[in-house]
Amino acid sequence: MSRLVIGLLLCAAVVYGKHEQYEGHQLYRVAGSSQEIALLEASLDILSASPAARTASGKLEALVRLSPEEKHAWLAYFDSKNMPYTKVADNLAEIIRDEESQNIEAMSAAKRSGRSISWDAYYGHDEINAHLDELGEKYPDVVTVINAGLSYEGRQIKYVRISTTRFENLRKPVIVIDAAVHAREWVTPPVALYIINQLVVDVVNKRLTDGIDWIIIPVANPDGYEYSRTENRMWRKTRSRSHVGADECPGVDGNRNFDHYWGTSAASSNPCSIIYEGPSAFSEPEIRLIRDVVLRHVERTQLYISLHSFGNMFLYAWGNNGTLPSNGLVLHLAGIRMATAIDKLALDKADRYIVGNAANVLYYTTGTSRDWTRAVGIPYTYTLELPGYEYGFLVPPSYTRQIVTETWAGIEAGAEYILSSL
């Protein structure tokens, strides 16, 4: 047997063991009112929600994961609430295994071609950090790599500052982008890395660095991200254990941990929920780090985007009550500008982007980065849900090139909008 075949067999064995926990888990699409879907989120694994404007039922729909043990009880519950549902996937473990073997394949293809990183594969936190350091060494005049601090488990969180003026020209606007606050949303770090690439390596539009300073955090939650790579592909939260109940249910939902209407409702105080808000606002070191970076440059920051997966949406404030901020109109217009640029390059099978108030499009949320950044004074702030096609956040690595390319067009349009509105 060739070495390659043995290698593949070993991989297959490892892959099999790791994803066994999702053997027989099925995915269902279930329709309901905003309140009904929000209620599910506190006790079920909701992979994403589709706005009513997009669904055949004309209602909000959630994609949920049901284990074989809990499936019957949940389906009975949906029936009792008159919530229509359909099965969309039979065995989640199978889907995860497919994704993983494609990624192993893609990474070795990239290695063979001698590149440190490719747009066709998902990389680990160490590889991404090494890539950032390389960029810092190669482009010292524009890229500064900052060791911002440690994650709960002690991983170095890095971000890059991109500036042609060393961040010293206080008249330039700043754009802040973060990725992988939610661990399992793997397509978000490549998008962040591609944005860096377009700004400093390929330099496709020099106006965007001449006129704007950028801060990009490609892996905001490295503990969760690594855990999703090595242990549990569906992991969403951080990996902290500083709360009561952490032994059984570690981790906090980073995008419910910001100090904006934190703990007032619409997130969960149950540590086992996927939207657990944490023991206090900013309890998570990773989230404090985003807070500190944002506050350091808050006076001149114009645009903040948190990259998430999935659903093709630009969501803006206020998520906590569904009313609009004072600049609601331009917030919407800038969102449309970005969405339109992306849609122009999108695959035919992709859903067109929806731009709207987070609570109106989906459901109420509290403690989100989008609302908190708006509240501290950044005019344009969004949660950007990238495409998942039929795969959700298990989108195969063969799609990342498409997603990073089209999303860059949206970011470029957003940056141009900022420049033209100064």
Ligand SMILES: *[C@@H]1O[C@H](CO)[C@@H](O)[C@H](O)[C@H]1NC(C)=O
């Ligand atoms: C809704 O929440 C925002 C903060 O997110 C607040 O400024 C506004 O006053 C609230 N509106 C109502 C009607 O409660």
